[in-house]
Amino acid sequence: MPLVTLKSVLADAQQGGYGVGAFNFNGIEDARGILDAATEKRSPVILMTSVSAVAYMGGPRAVVGLIRGLSDHLEIPVVLHLDHAEDPRFIAQCVDSGYTSVMIDASKLSYEENIAVTREVVSYARRLGVSVEAELGRLGGREEQVNVSAREAAMTDPADVPDFVARTGIDALAVAIGTAHGFYKEEPKLDFDRLTRIRSLTDVPLVLHGGTGVPEPDFIRSIQCGMAKINVGTELKYCCSQTVRENVAGKPTEIDIRKLVGDARTNCRDIVLHKIDLFGSGGKL
């Protein structure tokens, strides 16, 4: 089927009380592994690219062509989503090229500037029926070493959410409740009270970033507390590089590149199969 919007997939997820995985990919092997898993589980799936992954793969048109070609004969709903973009002009290029969902991350700006930039992206994307995710609060990054009070201050303030959603018209909201990107140095502590308060104040589908390393029961609890989209990036990236590392070491004379990188497809598939079971999206077509 043709690519679908984030809005439609998350509306079903919210109604059904399950989460949908959003998986970062950087090439053919991981993209195919993600689609293999979703097909096997008959699950909706969100494929997403960072801005640098789009450049790596040759630009938005190349990515759209790849994913349309891999998925248009499948019977599962597939969303192609742009992750963490800060430049509205680049987002517009992705919208024009056929992405069905984009994230504007203006969370580094002030609250009012975040609203202004997000509104601009929503008004552009909406003309082509493309969904928009925005971010409120600041997610931790692997480079950041902040103390507890700074961490709290960076979290999403529930009181801001209804105003932000109403004034921007977004389709999904990334909230900061204690997760961070990359690998964790210590186990993350998710603020479920904050998530529950946010959920009680808005109907907008919520997004959990920084999923790699979150304990499995916390994923389940996050979905029960109202998370609809769960991002998984670092775990798949590590899987791909580890696969290549092991194959290169184990097959030092191999000249067929496909025999060095190709196993990343099945290894990524296995991770995504497990995530789909955990998030509960299998069979939800």
Ligand SMILES: [Zn+2]
């Ligand atoms: Zn993120």
